Amino acid sequence: MTAYSPDNDASSEEDLRSLTDRLRPKQAIIQNDDGEWELLRYRDVSAVALDDKRFSSQVSRFLQIPNGLDGEQHHQFRTLIDRHLSESALTPFLPLFKQVAAELIATLPKHTPIDAVSDIGAVFAVRAQCAWLGWPATLEPQLLQWMRNNHAAARSKDDKQLAQVAQNFDDIIRSVVQPRRSSPHSLADDVTSRLCREHINGRLLTEAELVSILRNWTGGDLSSIALCVGVIVAHLLHHPEQIADLKNANDSELEAVIDEVLRLDNPFSANRRITTCPVTIAGQALPEGARVRLNWISANRDEQVFNNNEFAPHEHRPDNVVYGLGKHVCPGRLLATWQLRIAIKALLQSVNTITLAPQQMLERERPPLGGYHKVPIVLT
Numbered sequence: 001m002t003a004y005s006p007d008n009d010a011s012s013e014e015d016l017r018s019l020t021d022r023l024r025p026k027q028a029i030i031q032n033d034d035g036e037w038e039l040l041r042y043r044d045v046s047a048v049a050l051d052d053k054r055f056s057s058q059v060s061r062f063l064q065i066p067n068g069l070d071g072e073q074h075h076q077f078r079t080l081i082d083r084h085l086s087e088s089a090l091t092p093f094l095p096l097f098k099q100v101a102a103e104l105i106a107t108l109p110k111h112t113p114i115d116a117v118s119d120i121g122a123v124f125a126v127r128a129q130c131a132w133l134g135w136p137a138t139l140e141p142q143l144l145q146w147m148r149n150n151h152a153a154a155r156s157k158d159d160k161q162l163a164q165v166a167q168n169f170d171d172i173i174r175s176v177v178q179p180r181r182s183s184p185h186s187l188a189d190d191v192t193s194r195l196c197r198e199h200i201n202g203r204l205l206t207e208a209e210l211v212s213i214l215r216n217w218t219g220g221d222l223s224s225i226a227l228c229v230g231v232i233v234a235h236l237l238h239h240p241e242q243i244a245d246l247k248n249a250n251d252s253e254l255e256a257v258i259d260e261v262l263r264l265d266n267p268f269s270a271n272r273r274i275t276t277c278p279v280t281i282a283g284q285a286l287p288e289g290a291r292v293r294l295n296w297i298s299a300n301r302d303e304q305v306f307n308n309n310e311f312a313p314h315e316h317r318p319d320n321v322v323y324g325l326g327k328h329v330c331p332g333r334l335l336a337t338w339q340l341r342i343a344i345k346a347l348l349q350s351v352n353t354i355t356l357a358p359q360q361m362l363e364r365e366r367p368p369l370g371g372y373h374k375v376p377i378v379l380t
């Protein structure tokens with residue numbers, strides 16, 4: 001077990017990991033510039049995630065299925081969604097994910113600088129998701145461009161830019177949904193076609209519902225997977241001594257290590273809730289209608305729970321909340337875990353060394369994103 005501490009990389013602005021590490025020992029809750037209350041400690045973040053009665057997920061004026069729903073409505077959509085993300089539904093796609101990873105890794109140049117986030121993580125995420133959903137490979141350049149625009153918009157925090165990026169993504173999704181909805185009796189058996197044939201309360205899903213579901217399966221998750229690959233490769237750069245062991249690790253060991261690496265440096269920063277009645281949380285009295293943020297980055301690094309943040313994959317796994325907890329716990333956990341394990345395994349098996357590219361530095365993402373913007377490496 002090695003002690004792990006945030007590293008000082010090239011970013012001048014303090015990243016969310018260092019910022020919350022500094023604040024958390026003194027403060028359990030802070031109010032951000034938007035007037036939202038942000039929870040920093042594991043105990044409070046978990047308590048709110050598990051209390052979906054007093055902390056509603058209906059935080060947006062836009063349709064968000066299932067993450068913006070509560071109660072019975074949430075349960076109905078979650079049951080439908082979980083069917084597509086279960087172990088038995090995903091197992092047939094494992095060979096496809098392995099093929100995508102092997103083909104990508106085989107084309108990576110050796111002895112030449114590449115970026116683990118954009119050249120490996122983003123490309124793998126887009127190809128694996130297209131393969132899973134049955135989307136054409138011709139969408140790849142559009143989706144990669146969208147990811148770049150989405151990151152830029154998130155960093156800018158500019159409402160107009162964010163709305164434009166959201167609109168562009170919905171247009172991409174409509175381009176795959178509309179042809180399938182217009183021929184409902186087609187025998188096409190890809191995941192998107194199957195979703196288009198799903199019913200809720202005895203009726204077919206509407207186009208708006210389908211777009212919302214697919215937006216949640218892809219929009220944020222393409223970026224999360226890409227950023228996760230960056231974080232894991234950065235970990236290997238900092239801990240080259242682990243590479244030999246991980247090359248020979250079995251699937252479950254490798255998955256435990258990946259979960260622990262992501263716990264320590266979670267790129268998926270926070271989710272929101274709104275109080276349905278007056279509550280007291282983290283010692284703070286809040287009125288009904290108060291906006292609360294669950295800071296997963298901070299909760300996952302709470303030294304009270306994670307033994308001073310030693311690197312301990314097996315010991316910390318039961319408390320790891322990278323994928324959240326409670327009724328809104330990530331339904332894509334298995335898919336993400338398998339995709340990440342397959343991508344990292346393919347990388348490990350094809351290289352002897354992974355080193356930092358000469359004269360380059362790791363670049364942290366800027367809030368509200370976590371993880372790395374750039375992980376420049378050389379493979380041999």
Ligand code: HEM
Binds near residue numbers: 268
């Ligand atoms: C490494 C990648 C991922 C991370 C770190 C992640 C993390 C999370 C977290 C923390 C939540 C809880 C949100 C809350 O409590 O409000 C969540 C929810 C969700 N995730 Fe993921 N996720 C990942 C990948 C995926 C994938 C691949 C999919 C689908 C294909 C997915 C679909 C969803 C959906 C639909 C929800 C909302 C669930 C609900 O409200 O019931 N995620 N995710």
